[in-house]
Amino acid sequence: MKIKKILPQILTLLFIVLVFGFFTMNAQENMGARGLEFGFGFLKTQASFDIQFSLIDYDGSHTYARAYLVGLLNTLLVAFIGIIFATLLGAIVGVARLSPNYLIRKTASFYIEFFRNIPLLLQIFFWYFAALRALPMLEDAPMLLNSSFMTIKGLYTPAAIWTNFDIFLTSIIIAMIIIFFFARYAKKKQEQEGKRLPVLIISLAIFITLPLLTFLIGGVDLSWSFPVIRQMSQTSYTFDGGLKIPPELIALTLALTLYTATFIAENVRAGIQGIGKGQKEAAASIGLTPSQVLKLVIMPQALRIIIPPTTNQYLNLTKNSSLAAAIAYPDLVLVFAGTAMMQTGRAIEIVGITMATYLTISLGISLLMNWYNKRIAIQEK
Amino acid sequence: MFKYVKQLTSLVAMVAVLFTFTTETMAAKKSKTLKNTMKKGFVRCGVSQGLPGFSNADAAGNWTGVDVDVCRAVAAAVLGDANKVKFTPLSAKERFTALTSGEIDILSRNTTWTLSRDADLGVTFVGVNFYDGQGFMVRKDSGITSTSQFKNGISACTNIGTTTELNMRDFFNSKGISYEPVAFEKADEVVAAYDSGRCDTYTTDKSGLAAQRTKMTNPDDHLVLPETISKEPLGPVVRQGDAVWEDIVRWSLNVMIEAEEYGISSSNADMMKTSENPAVKRLVGTEGELGSYLGLDQDWSLRIIKQVGNYGESYKRNIADTGILPDRGPNNIWTQGGLLYTPPAR
Numbered sequence: 001m002k003i004k005k006i007l008p009q010i011l012t013l014l015f016i017v018l019v020f021g022f023f024t025m026n027a028q029e030n031m032g033a034r035g036l037e038f039g040f041g042f043l044k045t046q047a048s049f050d051i052q053f054s055l056i057d058y059d060g061s062h063t064y065a066r067a068y069l070v071g072l073l074n075t076l077l078v079a080f081i082g083i084i085f086a087t088l089l090g091a092i093v094g095v096a097r098l099s100p101n102y103l104i105r106k107t108a109s110f111y112i113e114f115f116r117n118i119p120l121l122l123q124i125f126f127w128y129f130a131a132l133r134a135l136p137m138l139e140d141a142p143m144l145l146n147s148s149f150m151t152i153k154g155l156y157t158p159a160a161i162w163t164n165f166d167i168f169l170t171s172i173i174i175a176m177i178i179i180f181f182f183a184r185y186a187k188k189k190q191e192q193e194g195k196r197l198p199v200l201i202i203s204l205a206i207f208i209t210l211p212l213l214t215f216l217i218g219g220v221d222l223s224w225s226f227p228v229i230r231q232m233s234q235t236s237y238t239f240d241g242g243l244k245i246p247p248e249l250i251a252l253t254l255a256l257t258l259y260t261a262t263f264i265a266e267n268v269r270a271g272i273q274g275i276g277k278g279q280k281e282a283a284a285s286i287g288l289t290p291s292q293v294l295k296l297v298i299m300p301q302a303l304r305i306i307i308p309p310t311t312n313q314y315l316n317l318t319k320n321s322s323l324a325a326a327i328a329y330p331d332l333v334l335v336f337a338g339t340a341m342m343q344t345g346r347a348i349e350i351v352g353i354t355m356a357t358y359l360t361i362s363l364g365i366s367l368l369m370n371w372y373n374k375r376i377a378i379q380e381k
Numbered sequence: 382m383f384k385y386v387k388q389l390t391s392l393v394a395m396v397a398v399l400f401t402f403t404t405e406t407m408a409a410k411k412s413k414t415l416k417n418t419m420k421k422g423f424v425r426c427g428v429s430q431g432l433p434g435f436s437n438a439d440a441a442g443n444w445t446g447v448d449v450d451v452c453r454a455v456a457a458a459v460l461g462d463a464n465k466v467k468f469t470p471l472s473a474k475e476r477f478t479a480l481t482s483g484e485i486d487i488l489s490r491n492t493t494w495t496l497s498r499d500a501d502l503g504v505t506f507v508g509v510n511f512y513d514g515q516g517f518m519v520r521k522d523s524g525i526t527s528t529s530q531f532k533n534g535i536s537a538c539t540n541i542g543t544t545t546e547l548n549m550r551d552f553f554n555s556k557g558i559s560y561e562p563v564a565f566e567k568a569d570e571v572v573a574a575y576d577s578g579r580c581d582t583y584t585t586d587k588s589g590l591a592a593q594r595t596k597m598t599n600p601d602d603h604l605v606l607p608e609t610i611s612k613e614p615l616g617p618v619v620r621q622g623d624a625v626w627e628d629i630v631r632w633s634l635n636v637m638i639e640a641e642e643y644g645i646s647s648s649n650a651d652m653m654k655t656s657e658n659p660a661v662k663r664l665v666g667t668e669g670e671l672g673s674y675l676g677l678d679q680d681w682s683l684r685i686i687k688q689v690g691n692y693g694e695s696y697k698r699n700i701a702d703t704g705i706l707p708d709r710g711p712n713n714i715w716t717q718g719g720l721l722y723t724p725p726a727r
Contacts, residue, residue, distance in 0.1 A: 033622060036481070036503045049546040050562045060550045132577040152578050153536060230534070234524035236581045238534035247579065248563075325541075328565045328574070338474055338541045338566065345502040347478045 027348060042344045043068070049339055051330045053246050064340050071335035072357060078249065078331065079318040079361070082256040086317060087310075089261035094268025108265070116262035121323050123259055128251035128327040135247070138229060138237040147226055149239065155250060156227035159243035163221040168214050175210040179203045248329035252321065260317045264310055271306035272298060303376050311369035315362050322358075332357060412625035414486050415459065415676055423465045426452035427485035430470040430567065433592040434705040435491045435511070444468045448489040450695040451510055451617045453688070454633040455487060458681040463688035472567065473543050477502050480620055487630055488618040491586065493544045507631035509616040510692075512711040512720050514609035515548045516587040518594065521604045523581070528552075528608045531582075536561040538571050538580035545585050548611040572596050586613050591705045629675050635723040636682045640664055640691035642714050642723075647690040650683060663727055671726060682726070692721065 031038060043065040050060045055073045058066055096108035115123070132152055136142070141149040148157040162168065186197040214220040227242030275298050283297040284290075324331040325338055332354060341350040418424055428436035428448055436446040444466075453463040469485050480488045481503045491513075492498075494506040517537075519525045531553075539545050541564040553560045563580055565571045572593050575583040583590065590605045597603055617634060619627050640646070643661050645653050654665050662668035665683045672681045689695065693714070701707050713719025 030482075031503075048550060050550050050560075052562050052564070060547075060554075129573055129577065132574065132579055137578060232532040232535060232581065233530060235520065235522045236535075238532075238536075240534070246563075325566045326570065328538075328563050328570070330564070334541060334564070334566065339546060339564065342474050342477075342541065342543070343497075343547070345477055345498070 031348070036345075038348065040349055042346055042349070045344075047340065047343075049343065051335055052328070053249065053330055064336075064344065067340055068332075068336045068353070071330060071332035074330055074335070075318075075321055075324075075332040076361070078252055078256065078321045078324065078329070081253050082260065082317045082321065083314050085253070085257040086260040086264055086313070089257060090264025090310075090313075091268050093261060093265035095272070097265060097269045098272060112262040112265055115258050116266075120255065120259050120320055121326060124252060124255040124323055124327055127255045128248065131251055131254075132247060138239065139231075147224075149227060149229075152247065153238070153244075154247045155245040156239045156242050157245070158224040158226045159241070161223045161225055164214075164219050167218045168211055168220045171211045171214045171218070172207075175207050178206055178210075182206070246329070248324070248327050251327060252324050252329050256317050256320060259320075260313050263313045263316075267306050267309045267313070268302075270309075271302035271304075274305045275301050300376065304373070307369060307373045307376070311366060311373075314365050314369065318361055318365065319358060412623050412629075412676065414620070414623045414626040415629065418459055418486060422460065423467045424452055424456040424459065424487065425469065425485045426455075426466050427469050427471045427476055427479050427488040427490055428452075429490045430472060432491060432568070432589060433595060434588065434700040434703055435592070436468070436470075436489070438468075438470075446699050447510060447695050448491060448615075448617075450637070450689050450699070451489045451630070451634055452487055454637055454685045455630055457684040457688040458633050458636075458675075458677055459629065461684060463684075473540060474566070477504060477618075480504055480618060483620070486619065486626065491589070491615045492618055493586075493613045494616050495544060503621050504618045505621050505627055506616050506618050507627055508634045508723075509614040509720075510634055511588065511615040513586040513588050513613040513615050515545060515584060515611040515613060516590055516609055517606045518575075518583045518590045518603050519581065519606060521602055526604070526606070528556075528606055528610070531556070531558055531560075533559045534561070535582060536563055536580045538563045538565070538575040538583045539585055540564065540568055540571055541566055543585070544611070544613065549584055552610045568593065569596075586615070588700070588706060595705070625676060629677070632671075632675060632726065633685055635726060636664060636685050637689065637692040637695065638714070638721050638723045639726055640682075640686045641693040641721075642716060645686055645691060646694055647687050650686045660725070660727070669727065 028038065044063055046060070047062055047064045047067045048060045049067075051058055051067065051070050053074065054070045055077060056066075056070060058070045093108045093111060096104050097112070099105045099108070135150060135152040138149070138151045138153060141151040144150060148155065182202065183199055186199045190196055215222075225241040225243075227239035227244075229237055230240050231237055279297055279301070280293055283293040288296065321331060322333040325334040328334070337350055337354045341347055344350070426449075428444065428446075431437050432446070434446055436444060436448040438444050449466075449468070452466045452468070456465045457463040469479065471479050471485075471488075471490060476488055476490055476492065477498070479485050488504070489510075491511070492506075493513075494509065498504065499506050517528055525531070535558065537549060537560055539549060539562065546562065546564060549560075549562060563574065565574065568585075568589075571583065571585075574580060576597050583593070585593070587605060587609060594600045594603055594605065617630055619630055639660075640650075643658065643664065645661060645664055650665055653661050654667050656662055656665070659668055663671060663682075664686070666672070666679045666681070670679060672679050675681070690698070696709060696712060701709070709717075709719060711720040713721060715722035
């Protein structure tokens with residue numbers, strides 16, 4: 001009886017080990033025959049190529065390991081911005097899809113049907129090349145908000161120059177911790193004594209006052225560096241100073257957001273529609289306002305339906321960001337599985353590292369979302 | 382006694398016949414690639430995804446270019462028909478992996494010969510079929526006529542996965558100019574981005590610039606600057622570890638170059654059979670037995686010349702007549718002031 005239970009498992013395990021062993025040995029043999037050596041020593045050698053856009057200090061004199069980090073951070077950046085905007089847009093469109101207003105409802109469904117049915121790569125190309133052709137040259141770019149320029153070479157905005165930025169950051173973290181504990185205290189108080197504290201106003205006050213104090217007594221200072229146009233040749237210009245956001249990042253984020261938001265919107269709509277009409281009516285009948293109904297009754301239940309499929313969309317967005325290579329946004333695939341792989345010829349090692357990295361990012365997002373999902377799930381009593 | 386002699390002679394003759402047979406196929410036996418190619422009936426050749434003059438497919442799917450002709454020459458030598466080639470378009474990123482994994486047998490894809498590639502990637506460069514160098518293209522209306530007019534903050538479009546990225550860094554660093562590298566995966570996107578004004582300059586091998594210029598909305602608006610910032614000897618590559626195949630590819634290329642040196646072309650190859658010059662006779666197969674050393678027949682080189690032509694013909698057909706680089710520059714025979722100098726086929 002016991003053997004009957006264990007035997008299939010042992011066989012499966014054996015099979016997997018054998019398959020992996022076969023591929024590993026095959027790869028080793030073939031690499032050996034071609035005089036290739038397996039190893040990660042190349043990560044410590046000088047990369048010798050520059051990268052257009054980096055969140056950390058990098059130039060060609062750094063190592064391949066550092067280039068990997070640059071690519072990874074760029075991927076995470078796009079994923080992070082994309083997820084935030086896609087969630088916001090998705091939530092809005094999802095609710096709009098159920099709007100009693102005919103125009104809003106139809107616009108929302110038209111947007112969803114249009115954007116989710118066109119291949120993402122095409123959309124990326126569209127936003128990149130269409131935007132490139134439509135944007136003005138640097139010298140013709142109008143000034144936005146008295147300080148920024150949207151041009152063919154990217155968005156130039158004022159850059160913040162901080163002194164004692166770490167103190168400022170610490171103050172924000174402390175403020176957030178205080179607010180967290182205050183909110184818990186306020187909730188407890190309401191449950192025990194039925195008293196409602198003005199949580200929102202007090203939280204905001206803490207959040208603003210504490211960082212503000214660091215400016216007054218903490219020695220924190222902030223100044224701005226504005227982009228200034230400079231002529232390079234008869235027809236080409238550049239901006240000195242300020243912060244430059246490359247058009248590749250903008251196009252990629254835009255495409256990923258617009259594409260993924262359609263799926264999230266459908267999740268949101270399904271989540272809301274999944275809650276019985278009776279819930280809403282019952283909530284209204286005990287005197288809750290419409291916004292309270294949505295916040296206290298509908299949303300907590302709808303989220304249970306919305307979160308799991310939305311997690312998938314977050315994963316998709318992150319993985320889809322690897323299409324960046326097509327439009328020169330230096331993400332992990334372009335920098336590491338592209339240039340670095342080409343320069344070193346370490347195809348197996350680099351593809352292995354890249355795969356492991358995406359797997360880790362995806363599992364990380366899954367873990368986070370599963371934790372959140374568990375937290376908001378209905379606790380059966 | 383006589384009886385034995387007679388038997389002995391026949392034995393010797395048999396051994397001799399057997400020996401000749403074995404020497405002739407020895408090369409073929411030693412070379413797995415040659416054997417596989419003969420069995421398949423076509424040469425598997427890796428080329429670019431479309432670079433006019435080097436490897437480019439027309440609307441009907443026919444490949445032309447100087448890189449393509451190297452593979453055709455090998456097909457003519459090994460299989461007797463220059464058309465028995467299967468072309469695989471590869472990106473810069475894929476090319477070496479495709480070769481080392483055995484998906485292709487010759488990589489003829491405007492690939493620069495460097496030490497690290499030759500020694501570290503498990504491949505062997507067999508020669509140079511085009512001497513190139515990296516240059517810059519700019520818009521004419523910018524007024525720039527030399528790289529010395531480049532200023533800080535210039536943005537440069539290019540391809541990833543090539544020596545171009547490294548040369549570009551070396552160049553700008555040595556000049557102390559800050560620049561913005563915008564690197565795309567495919568050449569078509571580089572052209573589109575540069576053409577739309579995303580970049581101030583487009584940098585790659587000069588032959589590539591000349592070829593891509595023809596793809597711009599208005600080619601006359603663009604100018605290739607005179608400076609050359611790097612050495613880019615482009616040539617065919619084979620897998621390491623098959624010396625016979627390596628020799629076949631190397632000498633197929635060399636035959637094309639040497640044929641031009643001795644004035645043998647596709648049109649006069651048959652007439653050249655009566656030439657008095659032993660070097661010419663060796664190339665058209667009327668003297669010596671060079672083919673057998675490579676595991677091939679006597680007419681292997683004659684077929685290359687007749688079916689593909691000599692190097693000069695290939696250059697004229699693909700690069701000069703198409704208006705890409707009418708001036709042969711370094712890609713001329715050494716006797717004409719160029720760099721093409723092959724070891725003698727003898």
